[in-house]
Each structure stands twice: as structure tokens, then as C-alpha cells.
Amino acid sequence: MIWQFDVILLTLVLVCAVISLSIRDLMASAIVFGAYSFLMCLVWTGMGAVDVAFTEAAVGAGVSTVFFVATIYRTTRQSNYKRKDLFIRSFSAVVVSVVALALFAVIADFPYWGDPFSPVNDYVGSYYITHTMAHSNVPNVVTSVLADYRGFDTMFETCVVFVACIGIYAILRRRKKQAKAEDTAVKHVAHDSLIIRVASQIMVPFMQLFALYVVAHGHHSPGGGFQGGVVLGASVILLALAFNVKTTLKYLSEKSMIAYSAIGVLIFAGTGLLCMFLGGNFLDYSVLSQILPYTDEVMARSHAMLIVEIGVALTVMSAMYGIYLSLATDGHFDQGL
């Protein structure tokens, strides 16, 4: 941890947060929040947490800012400020300050940064670190903890992403008949830019290739299913931004988006069920060596982790694409941002 970097970075993060909250224009606030994500990724890299930094980079820098912009495009652009809100705001400021002071008092009891004898590193952590190569031959401890030792958590996280996508889609999806009467407020100017189109056509294949590399190489380098899925989703969002939504819906239609997100969860849970049918516990990958050819128990766990990561990537890609379409087109799925 390089303290000189951390001082400036944390100061900038604080300034970013204060500015993003105090600007009245919502669009500028969302943009400055994107800068907050960039700086947080650098802070986490400085601590050595590369997987978390990669996820923050992919989600915060690319996808999350686009979601905010699409929402602001469809709703209003300024925040309302009434005078009588002042009492509520000062009361909540007092409550938050009291809780923050209590939390600061607890910090004195933390162990030192990087202490090898702290409770985090003592029991379960050191067991995982020393046994990961022997159990599943995967050097990246983060991936082996996510997909193997704590596989239940990752499965339910994938379900949460799936439910979020389906929930937003179900709330916002409307058909044309109701909407013709209401929505003529926003004019849609068909502004075509050749430069953005050609640059996106060059960049999208590289993004998808890189995303597949991140998913497949998650055992040895920072990455894994979630990060690769977000980069894949961002590549499809870039296509929808550069061209229009109708063209992108021809490539990846609405029905396939829903189907892929369900298939991803099915792959994950199906692997677990398959392990149960073969005689082990749910998500106990070592019994899969009976059906995968030429693998012993250790390599079966390694290959099963790859299959599970592919399922996660598929769900996350369709979820990002589905949420962007529902937000940007306001549920009509014909023209968007």
C-alpha cells in the first residue's frame, strides 16, 4: 500500500462525493459519480485487491454511468428543492453524524492492516490459501473461494442478478397501444454519426474477445465470470448506442435476452443438481470426475468451476443488456438513447 498515492486518491474521492451531492443538475451529478468509480478502483488496486478493482472498473466506469444517463434521459433533469425539506434534512444529518461517530469509535479496535494473526487470516482464510492448489489446482484464491468453497453464495448472487433483470423488465415493459396517447414529449432526432459508428464497429469485437479471455482465464489472472459478463454486456450496449436499438434487437432479440439469463442460472444450479444425482452433495464438484473423461477429482473441480463461471457470465451479460434496454427505451423497445 503506497501511502503517498492513497492520500491524494482518498482526498479526491471525498471531494468527488461532496460535489456529486451538491450539484443541482442531475446529469452533471451522474457524470461526477462516474469519476468517483474510477478513483475507487484505483484505491482498491493500491490495496492489492485486483478482482474487486476489476469489477468496480467494469461496472462503475462503463455500465453504471450509462444506466444513470438513460434514466435521466427518460425522467427529469433537476432535483426539486423545497424550503420545508430543510427540517427533514437537518434531522437526518444529525442522525447520520451520530452513527458515523459511533462507527469511528469502533475503528480503534480493528487489527493492523495486513496483520497475519488477525481473525480473518487465522482460521478459514489460511485454510483456503494453503489448500487451494491441492484441492482444485487453481492458483487464483479469489476464484476458488467464489466458485468452489463458497459456491452457494455465488449461485444466489446469480439468481439475484437474474431477478433484478426480470423485475425491471416486468415493471417497465409496455406495449404500443397504451403509450401512443401519452408520450410525445421527447423528440427523437435521428442523428447519425459516421465516426462513432465505425469506431464502435472496430472496438466491439476486441471487447468481446477480451471478455471471453477474462472468463476463461479466471483461474490464473484477475477476472472470472462476473467481470467477463459485464464487459460482454457493455459491448452490446455500445452497439445499441452507436447504432439504434432496432438494429441491435435484430442481433440479440428480446426473447433471447430473457432466455440467456435463465439459461445461465440453469447452468449453475444444474451443475449442482448433477452433482447430487451422481451421489455427492449439492455443488460438490469432485463427483463429476465420473462423467468428465480423463479427469481425476482435482481436475474435475477445476473444470466444473469453469462451467459455473460461464453460466454466471451468460446471466450477467443478458441482465446488463436487458436493464439498459428497459431503461433507455422506457419499455417500448423501439427507440432509445
Next chain:
Amino acid sequence: MIELFKLFGFILLALIALVFIRAIKGPTAIDRLICVNIIGTKSIVLLVFMGIIFKRLDMFVDIAIGYGLLNFIASIAAAKFYQHNKTLRPESGDDS
């Protein structure tokens, strides 16, 4: 040599803080957008510097590639927003 990279990283962060003043002051929202784009590009360079300082560059360069690819999606989205909504400052003039 590694100490020299720490010095370079510190200078780079100080210059980013200078650009950040424009993000605070900038009267229009696109000024802030330009600053966010610059911060994103320099984050790629800072990630590579941190990789060199930690002596594990082969791990950090993957994150840098990811950033390089995703950096300009937010910029293009925000720019397309302004093609539809043709005002740069919101109405009912409150300060930005």
C-alpha cells in the same frame, strides 16, 4: 528505478488533482464529462504504474486493458443524451 516510478505516479496524481479543479468549476456539464474522460485515461496509466511498483505487472495489465476498452462508453452515452435534450444548462436557472 522503482522509486522513480513512485515519484512519477505522485506527479501524475498531482496533475490529475489539477484537472479535477476544472471538474469542480466547469460551468457546463460537458466540461465535467471531459474531465472524467481524462481521469479515466490516466487511471490506465496509474494502474500500470502500480503494477510496476508491486512487481506483478502481468496481473495488473488485464485490468488496464479492461479500462481502456470501457473508458469511452460513458462519454458516448452522455454525448448522445445531449443530442436529444438540447439544453446544456437546465431551465429555471439555479446554479450548477
Next chain:
Amino acid sequence: MNIIIIVLISLGLFFFFGTAVGMLRLPDFYTRSHAAGKGDTLSTALILLGCALFIMHEGHYSGASILVFLKLMSIIVFVFIGSPTASHAFIDAGYETGEKQWSNKKQAKKKP
């Protein structure tokens, strides 16, 4: 070899210093976009070239360091494609919303 690396990175930092000063002092949105688009991309390319040469020199030109060198070169290519496109998108957006250009004349007098 170390001298070349230090010269490249210092040159990159110098151009970025120019970008930062330009962002603070130039009067108009369009002029600031010039400073950002050109200075930012060039300084990134120079600094990353210096880092790539450093890592290849440190690894004694082995296979792994050649791979990292190629990855850093591909980052430079991606930044060269992406960053000027983003600058074009900014100026396009600014022009569409009718942002006024800065001029050197005083406000009171106008040429007949």
C-alpha cells in the same frame, strides 16, 4: 536503455502538464476540448511506451515479458481509437446544444 525510458515518461508527463494547464486556463469549451483530446492521448501513448520498454528490459526479453509488452501495445491502440472518438462526440454534443464561442472582442462594440 534506462535513459530512453526516463526520457519517454518525462516527455509524457510534460504533455500531460500542458493538458492540465490548458484545461484550467483556456476560455471556452471548444478550446478546452482541443487540449483534452490531443494532449491526453499523446501523453498516455508515450508513458505506456516507456513502461512497455521498461518491463521488457526488466524481464530480459523472455516470453512472458514479450506477452506483457504486446498487451501494453494493444492498450495504446485502443486508447488511440477510443479517445479521439470521445472528443468528437463531446464537440458534436456541444455544438448541437448551441454553446457560444469565445471571441476576443469586447462586448459593447460590434462591427457594423
